[in-house]
Amino acid sequence: MAGQFFTHKGVMFSTLDYLPDTLSYVENEFQVRDDDVFNITYPKSGSTWMLEILSLIRCEGDPGWVRSVLNWDRAPWVEYHLETALKYPPPRLLSSHLPIQLFPKSFQHSKAKVRIIYTLRCLKDVLVSLYHFSQILHFFKTPESLDSFIEDFLSGNVVYGSWFNHVTGWLGLKDNENFFCISYEELQQDPHGSVRRICHFLGKELSEKQVDAVVENASFQSMKGNKMSNFSQMSDKYMDHEKGELLRKGTCGDWRNNLSEVQSQRFDTVYREWMQGLGMTFPWD
Numbered sequence: 001m002a003g004q005f006f007t008h009k010g011v012m013f014s015t016l017d018y019l020p021d022t023l024s025y026v027e028n029e030f031q032v033r034d035d036d037v038f039n040i041t042y043p044k045s046g047s048t049w050m051l052e053i054l055s056l057i058r059c060e061g062d063p064g065w066v067r068s069v070l071n072w073d074r075a076p077w078v079e080y081h082l083e084t085a086l087k088y089p090p091p092r093l094l095s096s097h098l099p100i101q102l103f104p105k106s107f108q109h110s111k112a113k114v115r116i117i118y119t120l121r122c123l124k125d126v127l128v129s130l131y132h133f134s135q136i137l138h139f140f141k142t143p144e145s146l147d148s149f150i151e152d153f154l155s156g157n158v159v160y161g162s163w164f165n166h167v168t169g170w171l172g173l174k175d176n177e178n179f180f181c182i183s184y185e186e187l188q189q190d191p192h193g194s195v196r197r198i199c200h201f202l203g204k205e206l207s208e209k210q211v212d213a214v215v216e217n218a219s220f221q222s223m224k225g226n227k228m229s230n231f232s233q234m235s236d237k238y239m240d241h242e243k244g245e246l247l248r249k250g251t252c253g254d255w256r257n258n259l260s261e262v263q264s265q266r267f268d269t270v271y272r273e274w275m276q277g278l279g280m281t282f283p284w285d
């Protein structure tokens with residue numbers, strides 16, 4: 001089923017399960033709580049992986065919860081699982097792909113305490129992952145060709161808008177003590193160290209054995225085999241399960257297998273223009 005799309009405050013969304021009224025409610029009326037933990041990402045940047053890690057940290061590495069409760073019930077995406085988010089007993093674990101300008105305004109009043117974990121991933125790998133997933137998930141616009149998709153992606157003409165706006169917007173909070181930023185690449189290179197850093201940020205110290213259990217139960221293979229985490233339970237209305245799955249490759253640098261030299265350079269040019277003023281370097285730079 002092909003999706004339909006609308007633009008809300010300059011950002012594209014799918015009519016499948018997103019409503020302008022809900023987006024306005026989330027932005028203007030949703031009340032964040034001081035004890036909320038938010039898992040925030042641009043799509044295809046490692047949201048479900050981080051969601052799994054945070055779920056497991058909460059349970060000190062015990063996989064019981066992640067094996068028995070769907071991930072979107074463990075950490076609902078506020079913009080399309082609003083009812084679940086509103087009913088969630090505190091302390092809440094919540095997810096969102098929203099750019100910062102559409103995030104609940106109440107965050108500004110509570111920002112000293114609410115904890116935000118922002119995961120970002122190499123732009124070119126996000127593009128490749130999104131290109132493949134857009135052929136499977138009806139929330140996203142089915143690409144006509146890789147070249148046209150690249151242009152749409154670089155200009156922000158995709159669901160959730162521009163990667164550059166998302167990343168530069170959220171990274172504006174990088175000096176706040178309640179904001180923790182990590183890359184998909186760091187999670188890959190040093191999963192144990194990354195989990196320890198996340199625990200430290202959350203004020204939840206785990207033993208080495210518990211950290212091992214978090215890493216093991218949130219591994220690509222564990223998640224791929226866990227129907228509570230791999231999106232296999234998502235309705236056919238939203239996802240064409242015949243065409244592929246969420247846990248596709250789970251590697252860094254897959255863009256090298258998908259983009260030509262010319263396409264890669266096109267990314268580099270736009271990337272430099274947007275990111276040079278940010279004063280940050282990333283594993284892929």
Ligand SMILES: Nc1ncnc2c1ncn2[C@@H]1O[C@H](COP(=O)(O)OS(=O)(=O)O)[C@@H](OP(=O)(O)O)[C@H]1O
Pocket residue numbers: 041042043044045046047048049125128129130132133218219220221223246247248249250251254
């Ligand atoms: N445990 C683990 N380890 C390594 N990689 C993982 C893991 N879980 C998810 N993934 C990979 O993350 C990509 C999906 O990103 P998101 O979860 O942000 O997707 S979504 O926006 O929620 O649809 C997608 O990347 P690609 O494989 O490159 O498409 C997933 O395979």
